[in-house]
Every structure is written in C-alpha cells, then in structure tokens.
Amino acid sequence: MASLENFRLTVFRKVAEQLSFRKAAEELYLTQPAVSQQIKALEEELGVGLFDRSGSRVSLTPAGTALLEYSERSCRLLEEALQGVAAFSGSQAGRLTLGASTTIAQYVLPRLLSEFCKAHPRVSPTLTSGNTEEIVTAVEEDKIVLGLIEGPPRNRDLALTPFLEDELVLLVPAAHEWAEGRGIAPEDLARAPLLMRERGSGTRHIVEMALEKHHIRRGALNVVMELDSTEAIKSAVEAGLGVGFVSRWAIAKDARFGSAFRIVEIAGMRFRRQFVLIARKGPELAGAAAEFRNFVLARTRRKAAD
Known part of the structure; x- marks a missing residue:
C-alpha cells in the first residue's frame, strides 16, 4: 500500500516506540546502520538531537518527544487523506489497526481477514492479539481502532456491537x-x-x-x-x-x-x-475500520441465518 508519509518519520516513530535501533530495524526489515542513517539525516535536517544514546539505553530528548506527538498526529491525518481519496475510486485504502482476544484471533478472524483483504487489496491490516482486558486497554489508549473480544468488557465506556x-x-x-x-x-x-x-x-x-x-x-x-x-x-x-x-x-x-x-x-x-466488536465512543468509525466492521457483521449474520 502506498504511503504519503516521509520515510524518515516512519523510521523515527518506530525507534521512538521501541526505544531500540535494533528492534526498530527488525520490524522495518532494515539493517541497523540503515536505521541509524535515517535518524542521523533527520536530526541534521532539524538541527536538533532526537535521541539520547548515552549509556546502554536509548531515550527521547525533549525535542524528540515533541516531534513524536506531531508525527503521530501527522500520520493519522495522512491516513484519513488516503481513505478520503480512496473513496473516489470506490474502494478502501489505508492502515487498519485491529486487536482481537486470543480465541477470536486464532479461530475466527483469519478467514474473515482473508476475505476482507481480497475485497479490499489496498487496505493494510495489522493485528494485535491478547486477552480481553489487554485489547480493551489498547482501544481505550487509541493504539487500535477496532477490537474483537469475548465480551462484554467490564468498562462500558466503549461502543459495543455483538457479532x-x-x-x-x-x-x-x-x-x-x-x-x-x-x-x-x-x-x-x-x-x-x-x-x-x-x-x-x-x-x-x-x-x-x-x-x-x-x-x-x-x-x-x-x-x-x-x-x-x-x-x-x-x-x-x-x-x-x-x-x-x-x-x-x-x-x-x-x-x-x-x-x-x-x-x-x-x-x-x-x-x-x-463475541463483541468494540471501539471508542465518539465520532462514528469511518474508512477501512467502518468497512471492516460492516463486513464482519454481514458475514457473521449470514452464517447465523444458514
């Protein structure tokens, strides 16, 4: 899937997330020197240090912390742009961050995701697996946009849709x-x-x-x-x-x-x-997340009727 984001910012966010150049390199399928080179180029372009590499640990500098916040906002805005433009082509596009409790992730979701991706090849899903409480927390903290859990959750401050x-x-x-x-x-x-x-x-x-x-x-x-x-x-x-x-x-x-x-x-x-779909209360889901929720509901209701 195409990305509108500056690649250096993508590398920066991954290092900031992992606080490790090695782990970031593994997740991005790059060499560690390549990651270091991207960060050095970004620091030179901005004229500030973004990471404190003293000692055995990597940490964000105040400038790095500030950039991370803006970078995350920029990433979300660019994803919305991709989804908005994709609507004119009659298909969905962009990232789709999902989380599923263990049973659903292992036995229910793989087939649904396979069918959805065939119908929407420009959508790039990522899946986080954990127990119900962990998925609820990930939704609350906005780490994933849509969760599928063995509900209902104890925290009711979420939009719930049994499926x-x-x-x-x-x-x-x-x-x-x-x-x-x-x-x-x-x-x-x-x-x-x-x-x-x-x-x-x-x-x-x-x-x-x-x-x-x-x-x-x-x-x-x-x-x-x-x-x-x-x-x-x-x-x-x-x-x-x-x-x-x-x-x-x-x-x-x-x-x-x-x-x-x-x-x-x-x-x-x-x-x-x-089994329940969960999302944060507030604005209605849009783009790939809304399309996936509707897809899941249509497929599972059809199965229940068979």
Whole structure:
C-alpha cells in the first residue's frame, strides 16, 4: 500500500516506540546502520538531537518527544487523506489497526481477514492479539481502532456491537472417568483439577461468573494451572493434566477431538457468550475500520441465518 508519509518519520516513530535501533530495524526489515542513517539525516535536517544514546539505553530528548506527538498526529491525518481519496475510486485504502482476544484471533478472524483483504487489496491490516482486558486497554489508549473480544468488557465506556455467538465447553481427556458418562453436576467441578486461562481472559471471567451463579465460589475451585491460550489448554487436557473450558470454535476442526479429548456436559449449565466488536465512543468509525466492521457483521449474520 502506498504511503504519503516521509520515510524518515516512519523510521523515527518506530525507534521512538521501541526505544531500540535494533528492534526498530527488525520490524522495518532494515539493517541497523540503515536505521541509524535515517535518524542521523533527520536530526541534521532539524538541527536538533532526537535521541539520547548515552549509556546502554536509548531515550527521547525533549525535542524528540515533541516531534513524536506531531508525527503521530501527522500520520493519522495522512491516513484519513488516503481513505478520503480512496473513496473516489470506490474502494478502501489505508492502515487498519485491529486487536482481537486470543480465541477470536486464532479461530475466527483469519478467514474473515482473508476475505476482507481480497475485497479490499489496498487496505493494510495489522493485528494485535491478547486477552480481553489487554485489547480493551489498547482501544481505550487509541493504539487500535477496532477490537474483537469475548465480551462484554467490564468498562462500558466503549461502543459495543455483538457479532457472533459462542459457547464454552468442558474438555476432559479421552480416558477420563467423566468421558463416558452422561454428564456431571456443577458441584463436581469443585473437586476437579481445573486448567484455567489467565486473569483478564474473557473465557475465565465467563466461567467464574457462571459457576458463582451455581454457588461455586472461585476460591473453592481447584485450579492446578493457569495458561495463556486455548491451544495450551487443549494440549494440557490431552496430556492428562486436568480439565478445562474452551470455545466450541477452538475444537470445530481439531483432529484430536474424540481421540484425545471429549466434551462433558454439566447438568443445568450452558456457558454461552457473545463475541463483541468494540471501539471508542465518539465520532462514528469511518474508512477501512467502518468497512471492516460492516463486513464482519454481514458475514457473521449470514452464517447465523444458514
């Protein structure tokens, strides 16, 4: 995708973000000397030093801090310009900064992004993955324009749009005593070795809230391990380390289902939730972000109707 921005400013912002010439070079696919050369040329052009390189650390000078603020504003304005001009060609263009909680990023978003990029080849998406709380924070801090989370978020000062229904299921090893039964009672979970997602995960929040409604307190659970991804939970269940909750989306195409792990029903309990699009409240989304949100809603609603 074409960029209207001065390349030296792009390099400057990356170094300022990483506070490392080496890391900036890696992300920009440049050599470290090339990055240093771009920064030196920019400093000579402006007549001021932008980075303090004394000691083992790199830090911004007061002049660098001031330039960073203006550079970020300039970048946003140029992106708006690209999107505004692209509208005259009947297509979208520009950067699209997305964030998705782990389950969505792994199992739902790849196909949606693939279809969207085929329809809008001039859009350049970037994706940040993390747990629900991390994605909410990234939206609040304006690091990403649109988030997809296992909602709803605890902070309601965001614009929320549900787009897909999900259900959490309890996985147990295929050889587990519960695997061949007709299901278990909710209180049975209090004595089971549980594999749980880390705190801040939407999956963990939904499970804990549902169990508390059945008078099973968090402190009564036997959590033997906390894991930071659904794939880690599936592998741990397969290894016989415990039982754990995952999204149905996560096992829909898993060849191990049935032979390595199985779903166990819990009497009187269903762990349903909505996947939610989140954005900052205020001006309506525009350009590629609005197009992507509408694309996701159209695709998922069509799937729900099938």
